Amino acid sequence: MDKEVAVIGVGQTKYGSFPNKGIKDLFIESYLDALANADKGIDPKDIQEAYIGSLQTGGNQLGNMAALMVEQANIPYIPATRVENACASGSFAFRAAVMAIKSGMRDVVIAGGVEKMTDLPRERNRFWLGVSGDVEWERLAGTNFPSIYAMVAMRHMHEHGTTKEQLGMISVKNHANASKNPKAQLRFAVTLEQYMSAGYFAYPFGLFDLCPVTDGASVVILCRGDLAKNYTDKPVWVAGAGSGTDYLAIHDRKDMTRLMAAEVAAQQAYEQAGMKPEDIDFAEVHDCFTIAELISYESLGFAKPGEGGKLIAEGHTQIGGRIPVNVSGGLKAKGHPIGTTGIGQIYEVVNQLRGEAKEPERQVKGAEVALAHNVGGSGGTACVHILKI
Numbered sequence: 001m002d003k004e005v006a007v008i009g010v011g012q013t014k015y016g017s018f019p020n021k022g023i024k025d026l027f028i029e030s031y032l033d034a035l036a037n038a039d040k041g042i043d044p045k046d047i048q049e050a051y052i053g054s055l056q057t058g059g060n061q062l063g064n065m066a067a068l069m070v071e072q073a074n075i076p077y078i079p080a081t082r083v084e085n086a087c088a089s090g091s092f093a094f095r096a097a098v099m100a101i102k103s104g105m106r107d108v109v110i111a112g113g114v115e116k117m118t119d120l121p122r123e124r125n126r127f128w129l130g131v132s133g134d135v136e137w138e139r140l141a142g143t144n145f146p147s148i149y150a151m152v153a154m155r156h157m158h159e160h161g162t163t164k165e166q167l168g169m170i171s172v173k174n175h176a177n178a179s180k181n182p183k184a185q186l187r188f189a190v191t192l193e194q195y196m197s198a199g200y201f202a203y204p205f206g207l208f209d210l211c212p213v214t215d216g217a218s219v220v221i222l223c224r225g226d227l228a229k230n231y232t233d234k235p236v237w238v239a240g241a242g243s244g245t246d247y248l249a250i251h252d253r254k255d256m257t258r259l260m261a262a263e264v265a266a267q268q269a270y271e272q273a274g275m276k277p278e279d280i281d282f283a284e285v286h287d288c289f290t291i292a293e294l295i296s297y298e299s300l301g302f303a304k305p306g307e308g309g310k311l312i313a314e315g316h317t318q319i320g321g322r323i324p325v326n327v328s329g330g331l332k333a334k335g336h337p338i339g340t341t342g343i344g345q346i347y348e349v350v351n352q353l354r355g356e357a358k359e360p361e362r363q364v365k366g367a368e369v370a371l372a373h374n375v376g377g378s379g380g381t382a383c384v385h386i387l388k389i
């Protein structure tokens with residue numbers, strides 16, 4: 001039996017604030033987009049199982065969410081499972097789909113993500129944005145993720161000489177990329193001067209270090225390798241799937257400036273793919289805060305430990321650079337609908353690898369191998385996937 005796994009269709013809603021759409025509307029929209037994306041067509045009856053990532057911010061549909069989504073998508077009765085691993089829920093849903101096919105149990109599976117965040121008042125959102133740390137410790141200390149990542153940033157600056165300007169360059173790059181992406185939430189450019197003069201949220205972070213609060217959904221369809229030609233002339237192959245966990249509370253970690261879950265996940269993915277960091281043509285990484293992107297350069301081996309700041313300052317992660325990162329605008333500016341984000345990254349990577357980014361100025365030219373890096377909470381969970389055309 002063929003153990004290769006192909007992505008054959010990808011779909012996504014716009015990311016943003018949609019007061020008139022609920023999770024059902026968002027999920028159906030992205031599911032239909034994914035069905036339409038497989039150029040030879042997919043009979044929905046071929047779909048045998050679904051994994052759907054969501055934190056269910058606000059607690060709106062905490063029970064049986066995945067069953068509700070497949071019912072709404074008119075593919076009832078199939079097994080459907082909600083996957084919850086904080087901000088990495090989407091990529092863990094993708095991983096579950098890959099494993100279902102690799103095990104030989106399933107031929108065609110969907111992996112999706114859906115999150116509705118903007119209908120909560122700010123203080124309720126603040127609560128939900130802290131539920132994925134070690135709550136007994138970190139809540140007691142009055143922290144949530146902006147303040148935890150701010151401490152990580154301070155430590156990185158202290159140990160490695162990373163500067164606020166370098167964090168700013170990440171924000172400026174990702175806003176510029178999002179301004180060209182019609183599906184992004186914050187489609188405006190930001191200058192380094194605007195970044196530096198924004199008021200502080202959690203020192204050293206100002207507004208432009210933080211991702212926004214977002215509604216959105218994404219769906220991808222995967223199948224057994226030898227069946228891919230029935231659905232599309234442009235399959236994208238899953239070359240490596242790695243994942244890991246870490247101590248949730250940052251005070252329990254050996255080194256606050258590293259995300260071990262992501263390092264472990266990256267090692268596994270490179271090993272499975274038989275590849276090295278130099279083989280990656282571009283990456284979508286988890287930049288919930290600017291420091292998170294900078295550390296991802298180090299976790300993924302694009303920069304030596306402590307030298308993430310140098311990589312951005314030298315321009316290597318810009319479109320046209322040695323390793324473009326977050327050409328979608330990233331979480332920072334494309335948006336971060338928690339449980340959807342990992343699937344949204346696969347959506348971007350697949351479109352780019354097929355040469356179908358639609359906006360020519362955002363297309364990474366001639367790319368054959370890409371990496372998606374998705375982190376849960378402040379690093380408690382992570383997945384790294386390597387895809388190739």
Ligand SMILES: CC(C)(COP(=O)(O)OP(=O)(O)OC[C@H]1O[C@@H](n2cnc3c(N)ncnc32)[C@H](O)[C@@H]1OP(=O)(O)O)[C@@H](O)C(=O)NCCC(=O)NCCS
Pocket residue numbers: 087122129145146186207208210211212213288336377378
């Ligand atoms: C930063 C934050 C508090 C802003 O919330 P807010 O003040 O309620 O923002 P609003 O939605 O009212 O938007 C106000 C303006 O700021 C802009 N804006 C909102 N968030 C922004 C962000 N992160 N970066 C840049 N601009 C942002 C909006 O576009 C809007 O602009 P406009 O007035 O020109 O339309 C909120 O985005 C936040 O909590 N982000 C962090 C999310 C998070 O921690 N996620 C989990 C990561 S692990």
